[in-house]
Amino acid sequence: xxxxxxxxxxxxxxxxxxxxxxxxxxxxxxxxxxxxxxxxxxxxxxxxxxxxxxxxxxxxxxxxxxxxxxxxxxxxxxxxxxxxxxxxxxxxxxxxxxxxxxxxxxxxxxxxxxxxxxxxxxxxxxxxxxxxxxxxxxxxxxxxxxxxxxxxxxxxxxxxxxxxxxxxxxxxxxxxxxxxxxxxxxxxxxxxxxxxxxxxxxxxxxxxxxxxxxxxxxxxxxxxxxxxxxxxxxxxxxxxxxxxxxxxxxxxxxxxxxxxxxxxxxxxxxxxxxxxxxxxxxxxxxxxxxxxxxxxxxxxxxxxxxxxxxxxxxxxxxxxxxxxxxxxxxxxxxx
Numbered sequence: 001x002x003x004x005x006x007x008x009x010x011x012x013x014x015x016x017x018x019x020x021x022x023x024x025x026x027x028x029x030x031x032x033x034x035x036x037x038x039x040x041x042x043x044x045x046x047x048x049x050x051x052x053x054x055x056x057x058x059x060x061x062x063x064x065x066x067x068x069x070x071x072x073x074x075x076x077x078x079x080x081x082x083x084x085x086x087x088x089x090x091x092x093x094x095x096x097x098x099x100x101x102x103x104x105x106x107x108x109x110x111x112x113x114x115x116x117x118x119x120x121x122x123x124x125x126x127x128x129x130x131x132x133x134x135x136x137x138x139x140x141x142x143x144x145x146x147x148x149x150x151x152x153x154x155x156x157x158x159x160x161x162x163x164x165x166x167x168x169x170x171x172x173x174x175x176x177x178x179x180x181x182x183x184x185x186x187x188x189x190x191x192x193x194x195x196x197x198x199x200x201x202x203x204x205x206x207x208x209x210x211x212x213x214x215x216x217x218x219x220x221x222x223x224x225x226x227x228x229x230x231x232x233x234x235x236x237x238x239x240x241x242x243x244x245x246x247x248x249x250x251x252x253x254x255x256x257x258x259x260x261x262x263x264x265x266x267x268x269x270x271x272x273x274x275x276x277x278x279x280x281x282x283x284x285x286x287x288x289x290x291x292x293x294x295x296x297x298x299x300x301x302x303x304x305x306x307x308x309x310x311x312x313x314x315x316x317x318x319x320x321x322x323x324x325x326x327x328x329x330x331x332x333x334x335x
Contacts, residue, residue: 035180038173038238040286042099048085048287049327050170051221052162055079056320063313079158082107082221082330083166103136103166105159136163144174164194165322169291172240172279181210181238193246198301198314199271200257201249208242216280216289220329230328237280237289246273246297255301269301293322 056077082105089100134154139147146167152160177187186209193202215234219227248255248271256267275295282289297318304311 033182033184035177035182035185036238036283037180038176038281038283038286039097040170040173040288042087042090042097044087044089046087048087049330050083050085050166051080051219051227051325051327052083052166053080053323053325054158054162054165054320055322056161056318058316058318061315063315064311077158077161079162080107081105081159081162082327083163098142099140101138101140103138103163104134105155105162138167140167140171140174142174144171146171165293166324169277169279169288169293169324172288172291173281173286183210183213185210196257196259197271197299198257198260198267198303199248199250199255199269199299200267201255202271203247203249204244204275205247206242206244208240210238211241212239213237213283214239214280216282218289218328219325221327227325235285235289236283238283240277240279240281242275242277242279244275244277246271246275248272260303264306265303266306267301267303269299271297271299271301273297287326288324289326291322291324293320295320 054077056075058075084104084106086102086104087099088102090097091100092098134151136152136155137148137150141147152163155163175189177185181187186207189206189208191204191206193204213236216237217229217232217234220230221227251268252270253268254266255269256265260267273296275293277291277293279291280289281287295318297316299314299316299318301316302311302313
């Protein structure tokens with residue numbers, strides 16, 4: 001007896017194909033959106049070089065002729081530096097590790113007045129290896145805090161500001177969620193204002209997001225000081241966006257920091273600000289390839305003696321721009 005094989009209905013066949021494609025797509029999407037850990041893969045003895053550019057401007061308007069100690073000063077800074085990092089130790093070798101390192105500036109140019117303005121300056125002077133400056137020793141702890149900082153005072157104020165910009169960007173990975181981050185994920189964090197201020201209780205409320213993956217290149221620095229992307233295949237970077245708002249926890253009627261109280265001063269007033277940080281982190285090495293930060297701040301503050309005398313009103317507007325670039329090729333003149 002002959003039998004005939006049943007022929008499946010076209011709708012049934014199509015449904016099976018659609019279901020198979022759906023399951024395959026879901027598997028691919030799930031694999032593509034697994035959490036990634038963006039900590040740098042560091043080894044003892046490893047050397048890293050970063051170029052740091054930093055510009056800031058602070059304008060201060062005073063409504064009294066009485067000068068008060070510890071009052072904010074108007075400043076303008078335009079500096080860039082080449083920072084060399086030597087990794088001394090990485091412990092323990094786990095998902096998050098304490099990192100002990102040294103940092104030293106090879107170059108730092110700023111708009112500070114020259115000691116001898118009449119002396120001729122060649123085009124290459126700004127890009128030579130500078131004199132041996134102080135070496136900073138520091139540790140990045142498991143929570144992203146920077147501890148055991150040694151010899152920071154040996155650097156100029158411009159170098160200190162540039163180093164603080166670099167370490168804040170470099171230590172970002174330690175502050176990310178411990179289980180890793182997924183594409184599209186958002187998270188929140190808080191950080192106290194590090195810079196000294198006559199307003200107490202200032203805190204940055206940060207909203208961060210893993211916004212996309214994007215091709216990225218490290219940079220190289222020529223002997224003439226030109227910076228360009230390295231030639232060759234691009235790396236793939238996770239792009240993190242952080243927007244922050246400066247919030248004041250102290251009362252506007254009494255905002256006196258402890259160090260002002262020690263000088264028998266009292267302050268009252270308000271401060272606000274905002275910032276945007278874009279960070280590119282290599283998915284292959286975990287290193288920050290580049291990062292930029294734009295920040296604006298405003299402050300109205302009244303500073304007076306504890307008895308109410310010598311009252312001075314200040315209005316401060318400040319803005320800054322910072323850029324950090326990972327260098328893989330450096331060509332410099334030796335002095």
